[in-house]
Amino acid sequence: MNDIIKLLKAASSVDAWRITEKATESYELFFVHRDLETVRATDTAETHVTVYSDHDGRRGDSTFDVYRSMSEADIAAKIENAAARAKLVDNEPYELPGAETLCESLPTNMADADPKKLAADIADAVYAADDQPGGSINALEIFLYRDTVRVMNSNGVDKTQVTHRVMIEAIPTFTDENESVELYEDHRFTTFDPAKVTAEIAEKMREVRDRHEAKKPKTPMKINVVLRPKEIQTLLGDLARDLNYSIAYSHANLHEIGDDLQKDCRGDRITLTMRGVVEGSERSAFFDEDGLKLTDTCIIKDGKAATRYGGSRFGQYLGIEKPSGNLRCCEVAPGTLSESELKSAPYLECASMSGLQVDLYNDYVGGEIRLAYYYDGEKTVPVTGITMSGRLSAVLAGLRLSDKTEVSGPHLGPVKLLMPDMDIL
Secondary structure: OHHHHHHHHHOOOOOEEEEEEEEEEEEEEEEEOOEEEEEEEEEEEEEEEEEEEEEOOEEEEEEEEEOOOOOHHHHHHHHHHHHHHHOOOOEOOOOOOOOOEEEEEOOOOOOOOOHHHHHHHHHHHHHOOOOOOOEEEEEEEEEEEEEEEEEEEOOOOEEEEEEEEEEEEEEEEEEOOOOEEEOOEEEEEOOOOHHHHHHHHHHHHHHHHHHHHOEOOOOOEEEEEEEOHHHHHHHHHHHHHOOEHHHHHOOOOOOOOOOEOOOOOOOOOOOEEEEOOOOOOOOOOOEOOOOOEOOOEEEEEOOEEOOOEEOHHHHHHOOOOOOOEOOOEEEEOOOOEOHHHHOOOOEEEEEEEOOOEEEOOOOEEEEEEEEEEEEOOOOEEEEOOEEEEEOHHHHHHHOEEEOOEEEEOOEEEEOOEEEEEEEEO
16 A cells, blocks of 8 residues: 555656555355355455546546556556546546544444354354245355455545445245245345344245245236335435435436425325444445545435435535535334234235336336235235336325334335335236
């Protein structure tokens, strides 16, 4: 790092610079059925250098990678080539974040754990759910990571953050004498709770069994549809992206500050706060890729667009005095929908989709449903082979949010979202 900084300071063609280094230590287990086939440990580092060149009242930038095998002469040549490329880029001028230092670790209960024991405990928690008749975990991969990210720039930023995270990839399988059905499960966390891991895998074991048994229901039908956290993130994430500085700067935004996103609302009002840190989420951070401190920002308040968020550059372009930074996590306030109220009318709960499709500009929400649970008011049966569609404006006006919340991916929010009167084909 010191060698790179010395070379950058010596380059007359460079007006500003930023260095990002990410070092990752991993411990990995690979199982086939219950047999541990491979154990692997890695220690890698990535270094990215961005140089800025000011010319003709504009600012250009160019990024290159630095490898351990490079000599000082190699790096100096890379700097000059990048500076030359930067002069071909004509962005409006902007300043890099100013001098700040930080060295912190994100919240976790795994920082002091022995990797071998922790990985074994996680494997035990996964296989504790492997108790379904006809079911099995065909393959399991466990990845333990310790990421150290450091950002430095020519204005005096020097920040480091450490993240401990786990990724589990599992293939739950259900087999009978005629066929075998598989599902893919990707579970990530920064705080290890054995009971939660077992419950997550157990749910997928039930789903793969139900996917085997599921039948196509009688269609068409119009019914309330319930989304789970993954699809809730997609729906609300598209609303959030529309309020990013960069979207507004490029005039691609649909909504302006103060707009009511839930016109004629008869359901639960949405309150969404973009956050730097959501405990349990691997996307948590204290600062963004520019080294800018992340500031929690409520962008949707009671269903109305309250403000925007985003990185330093586009914040400056919009005249924002203190940009929030590129926040990657969000918190959604709970609603009023209880489990007992949910069961007061028939509904279809999506367990697996090919991907929720949201189109703000064409007022559309829908997608292919691979597995859902149809509740007819008395009993619940698994169904498959259907699609849903509806008007996004109608969904936003009538949606209900559950009164219970949980952390899932970058999202802390309701565990269920009800969309009224969706068309099922």
